[in-house]
Amino acid sequence: MQKLFSTCNRQMKASPVMEKHHHSVKSFTAQSDLKKHQRVHTGVKPYRCSDCGKSFTTPSNLKLHQRIHTGEKPYQCSDCKKSFIRQSYLTKHQLIHTGEKPYHCSDCGKSFNQESNLKQHQRIHTGEKPYHCSDCGKSFNQESNLKQHQRIHTGDKPYHCSDCGQSFTSHGKLKKHQCIPKGDKTNYCSLCKTCFSTQSVLKKHQRIHTGEKPYYCSKCRKHFNTHGNLKRHMHFHTDKKLYYCSKCKKSFTSEKNLKMHQRIHTEEKPHYCSDCGNSFSTMCHFKLHQRIHTGEKPYHCSDCGKSFAQIGNLHLHQHVHTGEKPYHCSDCGKSFPRNSYLQLHQRIHTGEKPYQCSKCNKCFTTQSNFKVHQRVHTGEKRYYCSECGKNFATQRCLKRHQRIHTGEKPYHCSDCEKSFTTQSYLRIHQRVHTDVKPHHCSDDKILIIGVGTGGDGSESGGLVLPKNDIVPAQLSCTIKEETDH
Numbered sequence: 001m002q003k004l005f006s007t008c009n010r011q012m013k014a015s016p017v018m019e020k021h022h023h024s025v026k027s028f029t030a031q032s033d034l035k036k037h038q039r040v041h042t043g044v045k046p047y048r049c050s051d052c053g054k055s056f057t058t059p060s061n062l063k064l065h066q067r068i069h070t071g072e073k074p075y076q077c078s079d080c081k082k083s084f085i086r087q088s089y090l091t092k093h094q095l096i097h098t099g100e101k102p103y104h105c106s107d108c109g110k111s112f113n114q115e116s117n118l119k120q121h122q123r124i125h126t127g128e129k130p131y132h133c134s135d136c137g138k139s140f141n142q143e144s145n146l147k148q149h150q151r152i153h154t155g156d157k158p159y160h161c162s163d164c165g166q167s168f169t170s171h172g173k174l175k176k177h178q179c180i181p182k183g184d185k186t187n188y189c190s191l192c193k194t195c196f197s198t199q200s201v202l203k204k205h206q207r208i209h210t211g212e213k214p215y216y217c218s219k220c221r222k223h224f225n226t227h228g229n230l231k232r233h234m235h236f237h238t239d240k241k242l243y244y245c246s247k248c249k250k251s252f253t254s255e256k257n258l259k260m261h262q263r264i265h266t267e268e269k270p271h272y273c274s275d276c277g278n279s280f281s282t283m284c285h286f287k288l289h290q291r292i293h294t295g296e297k298p299y300h301c302s303d304c305g306k307s308f309a310q311i312g313n314l315h316l317h318q319h320v321h322t323g324e325k326p327y328h329c330s331d332c333g334k335s336f337p338r339n340s341y342l343q344l345h346q347r348i349h350t351g352e353k354p355y356q357c358s359k360c361n362k363c364f365t366t367q368s369n370f371k372v373h374q375r376v377h378t379g380e381k382r383y384y385c386s387e388c389g390k391n392f393a394t395q396r397c398l399k400r401h402q403r404i405h406t407g408e409k410p411y412h413c414s415d416c417e418k419s420f421t422t423q424s425y426l427r428i429h430q431r432v433h434t435d436v437k438p439h440h441c442s443d444d445k446i447l448i449i450g451v452g453t454g455g456d457g458s459e460s461g462g463l464v465l466p467k468n469d470i471v472p473a474q475l476s477c478t479i480k481e482e483t484d485h
Contacts, residue, residue: 108266124268124279136391137379140277148274152384170274191298208298211311276382 028034036058039045045055047062051069056062064086067073073083075090079097084090092114095101101111103118107125112118120142123129129139131146135153140146148170151157157167159174168174187196191209196202204226207213213223215230219237224230235253243258244251247265252258260282263269269279271286275293280286288310291297297307299314303321308314316337319325325335327342331349336342344366347353353363355370359377364370372394375381381391383398387405392398400422403409409419411426415433420426431437 108268124270125266129277135389136381136384138277138382141272145272145274145277149277152275153389172274208311209300 026037028037039057045057047056047059049055049062049065049069051066054065056065067085073085075084075087076082077084077090077093077097079094082093084093095113101113103112103115105111105118105121105125107122110121112121123141129141131140131143132138133140133146133149133153135150138149140149151169157169159168159171160166161168161174187199187202189196189202189205189209191206196205207225213225215224215227216222217224217230217233217237219234222233224233232253243253243255245258245261245265247262250261252261263281269281271280271283273279273286273289273293275290278289280289291309297309299308299311300306301308301314301317301321303318306317308317319337325337327336327339328334329336329342329345329349331346334345336345347365353365355364355367356362357364357370357373357377359374362373364373375393381393383392383395384390385392385398385401385405387402390401392401403421409421411420411423413419413426413429413433415430418429420429
């Protein structure tokens with residue numbers, strides 16, 4: 001049998017010479033196979049779908065595709081009767097029933113039933129995000145998450161509610177919307193527009209808004225909003241800690257808590273936000289983060305009605321009304337509502353800047369300032385203006401920019417009622433009234449800047465004179481006005 005080589009058209013009988021040639025040139029046993037293969041290089045797709053116009057290189061691929069339109073699914077699972085258009089899809093599906101997970105992560109030992117799922121998981125360890133947004137530069141570890149993110153820029157909302165016509169960027173958001181009952185509102189929270197499967201689950205949820213904690217510890221009188229949280233707390237008194245971390249020997253009352261802790265060592269962040277691409281190690285932190293996108297603020301101040309996404313932020317805000325600042329700086333006497341704020345403040349006195357940039361060695365007192373600075377090097381601008389499409393590195397910069405569109409000028413001058421978009425512009429303006437001129441020249445010499453021509457026809461520079469040699473003189477304009485004749 002002869003083999004035809006597609007690159008050089010050379011024909012050879014099976015021999016050691018042919019085997020050597022085989023390593024550098026792809027070979028085929030039949031002319032028809034060669035022609036099929038060459039379509040990879042030429043891009044020719046002669047088989048066209050009459051339903052949607054999509055083209056394919058082979059009739060078998062067209063036939064597989066047409067099952068999407070006909071609904072034909074000839075491969076059926078004997079366990080659950082679910083059907084598939086391809087044998088390979090059925091084979092993958094059957095791993096659910098057998099429980100077989102042949103693909104193992106060498107970093108953390110986690111197993112998967114598909115190689116594609118393993119590869120996707122491994123990006124948690126490598127930090128690889130191969131899918132980049134061409135509009136804002138943001139990166140994602142899944143192509144599907146990139147596509148969903150790009151809808152922020154395009155405004156595309158392909159998922160539509162059949163009841164009210166409202167559109168959504170993701171199927172998940174549509175499902176959440178459809179959960180809101182249209183007539184019967186038995187298990188529906190009127191405060192945050194969320195619905196629940198049962199009345200008991202709704203009651204548990206409403207404790208977020210009311211702050212009710214009906215379960216209390218008989219040992220220390222601490223209160224909890226669920227019985228489960230009380231049970232977990234009781235382990236601290238009984239000292240029942242059965243699960244130990246092999247890395248740091250820390251102990252935990254449940255296997256679930258141990259697994260969550262171990263993510264500190266593995267750096268695994270399995271909870272992925274499809275809106276912005278951030279990942280989180282716990283579901284709790286993920287849910288808190290999602291409120292940035294949904295705008296949900298379930299914690300309300302009873303004094304002024306202001307709402308907050310986290311209960312800790314509400315407690316901090318309430319100090320505004322009470323005026324309480326129990327944490328005092330021993331160096332300057334300044335007081336703070338939180339101990340963490342005091343510790344940050346004390347770095348002013350100690351000069352401590354524990355967060356250092358590996359790119360430029362610049363140091364920062366807070367982690368938040370350090371993270372914002374890193375965007376200078378990465379070019380990341382995650383905050384997007386929906387009016388003009390401009391991107392910004394910080395939310396503060398975005399808010400300041402949005403005042404251009406809204407016309408808002410929240411900073412008012414008490415002397416002349418003039419308003420400004422930023423506090424810094426207001427401060428500069430106020431110097432008109434106070435006559436403050438904070439920028440002084442410390443040099444004993446003055447530079448007299450004049451634009452003229454030197455002897456060689458070039459522009460002359462300025463003249464530097466001692467201050468004492470400068471004599472005030474009448475300044476007059478030497479340019480004559482043109483008059484009409």
